[in-house]
Amino acid sequence: MAIVTQARARTGRAAELGLLALALLIAVGAYAEVSLAVTGELPANLATRAGGLAALALVAHLLVRWKAPYADPAILPIVVALNGIGLTMIYRIDLATGSSGDTGQADQQLMWTFVGVAAAVATLWLISDHRVLRRYTYTAMVAGLALVALPLVPFLGVSVNGARIWISIGPMSFQPAELAKIVLAVFFAGYLVTERDTLALAGRKVLGLQLPRVRDLGPILLAWGASIVILVGERDLGTSLLFFGMFVAMLYVATERLSWILIGLGLFAGGAVLAASLFGHVAARFDAWLTPFDPEILGRDPGGSGQLVSGLFGLASGGLTGTGWGYGYPTTIPYANSDFIVAALGEELGLTGLLAILILYLILAQRGLRAAIGVRDGFGKLFACGMAFVMAFQVFVVVGGITRLIPVTGLTTPFLALGGSSLVSNWIIVALLLRISDSARRPAPPLVDDGAPDDRPAGPPGRGPAAGSDDETQVVTL
Structure with missing residues (x-):
């Protein structure tokens, strides 16, 4: 009997430590420069x-x-750098408004950073194998829907700027939808792994598209209905778009059928247009997007385009290289430390600095998708794809709204914007991506060659396990 030796895989922890030092240098240097x-x-x-x-x-x-x-050694340093840049911008706005100490938002955000890191540490400690989450597929569905519905409960939910997406318990407030996106991703991944073959293979071909059977449309119709309830009941276009987009993206990854993307886009577009024609708060978002410089819409309160226009002027004044840390006028932009922090950063760092931040997000999403490709089980593939997509899509929706590519949605930029619930939930997502990437990059156990011929049937050339497959193929990913 011979043992086949294989090269020892590098863990990448030394590279991670060096990148962390660079991330801390960026964050602390920016903090000192602002002061x-x-x-x-x-x-x-x-x-x-x-x-x-x-x-x-x-x-x-x-x-x-x-x-x-x-x-993956790049995930943690990127998140630390983004978190540090966000803390610096919030501190910059505190200085501009005269806030400091207990009244300063930067100290509160730093406290939530400690809570977020603690939550990530607890997640890594308690979940030693991501596959255990699949056992709670339908429990996650119930928990996710309950979290989304919490703001609608009387005396518990509170409205902020017209959107009922917060719950208040004593002096603390929290946005349960931030946690709901994690548990709903668990449900989507578990469900799609089980139903992948039915959703991918059944149905007729029309004009080259594999259309699903009518009875298989149930899951996407349920997700669409839930997103419309959120849009109408809670007046939250951003969360509605985020949840439905995540489900459609994971459905496409599981089935590789373009028809699901087209059906999803058609359903959401139709629902949004119908809601805009029936509900004034949705129509106001579209008016502010389509004609922001109209005097009547610019001065409308609430629902006007003043915030959007201020953000556009802030980006324009930043130009290519920006005014520099501490030399801009971020207080002229409403909610510059939360919803519109990207516009404030664009003013002081310019297009160059903003592109650098967006590239960090791009690398973070790419590393999440790389973990999804490398992990050996179908649930892990879909779950990692969902988590990577939800962060990338959230950044796209926020930046798209600020630059007037799409209507403003009210979502916050992950790790940058002020907000404890967003920061904690995104740190938990980071921990889950670290867990899955560890499984993806971990070397397979040594192969033992006993001299017997391999009677296993060979698979089709060039094909690995599908996105929804549970094939435990041993692949060494370095």
């Missing part, structure tokens, strides 16, 4: 802030080294 530009001196808490961020990054790195040693 020097606005106040003329370094911030008094620079050492404390830098030490706190470094401690968080080090704890996360050590846990990944211990619990997920083969995880």
Whole structure:
């Protein structure tokens, strides 16, 4: 009997540590530069802030080294860099508004960063194998729908700027839809793995498209109905678009059928147009998008286009290279530290800095999809695809709204914008992607050659396990 030896796979933890140092340098350097530009001196808490961020990054790195040693080394540093840039911009706006200490939003965001990292650490610690989540497919469906419906509960949900997407418990408020996108992704992945063959193969071909049977349209109609309820009942176009887009994307990955994309786009477009004709708050979003410079729409309150126009002027004043940290006028943009933080960053960092931030998001999504391709089980493939897509799609929707490519939706930019619920949920997504990428990059056990011929039937050439397959093919991903 002979043992086939294979090269030892590199974990990438040393590269991760070096990239973390660079990410911390970017965050702390920007924080110091803002203070020097606005106040003329370094911030008094620079050492404390830098030490706190470094401690968080080090704890996360050590846990990944211990619990997920083969995880992708680029994911954690990218997130730390984005989180640090967001903290710096929020601190910049605090200085412009005269807020500091307990009244400053930056300190609150830093506290939520600690909570988010703690949640990510707990997720990595408790979930040693992502496949265990498949056991809770339908439990996740119930939990996700309950979380989405919570803001509609009387005396629990609260309306902010016309959207009823928050719940309030004592002095704390939370946006349950941020957690719902995670548990609904668990449900979508578990359901599509089971029903993949039915959804992919059944039906007739029309004009080259494999159309599904009428009875197989149930899941997408249910997802569409839920998204329309959110759009109308909670007045939240962003969450409605995000959930439905995530489901359609995962459905396409599972079945590889373009017809599902076309059906999904048609359903959502039709539903949005119908809602705009029946409900004033939806129509106001479309008016602000189509004719933002109309005097009547510009001055309308609520539902006007003033915020959008201010953001466009902020981006325009930033130009190619920006005004520089601390030299812009972010307070002229409403909600510059949350919904429109991208416009504030575009003013001070310019198109060049904004493109660099978008490239970080692009790499983060690419690494998530790379983990999905490399992982060996169908559930993990779909779940990682869903998590990577939801972050990339959220960035597209936010930036598209600010640049007037699509209507403004009210979503927040992951890791950058002010908001505890968004920050915590996205750190949990990062932990799940780290867990799946560890499974994808982990080497297969040594192969034993006993000299016997291999009687296993060969598969078709050039074909690996499908996105919805549970084939446990042993593939070494380096």
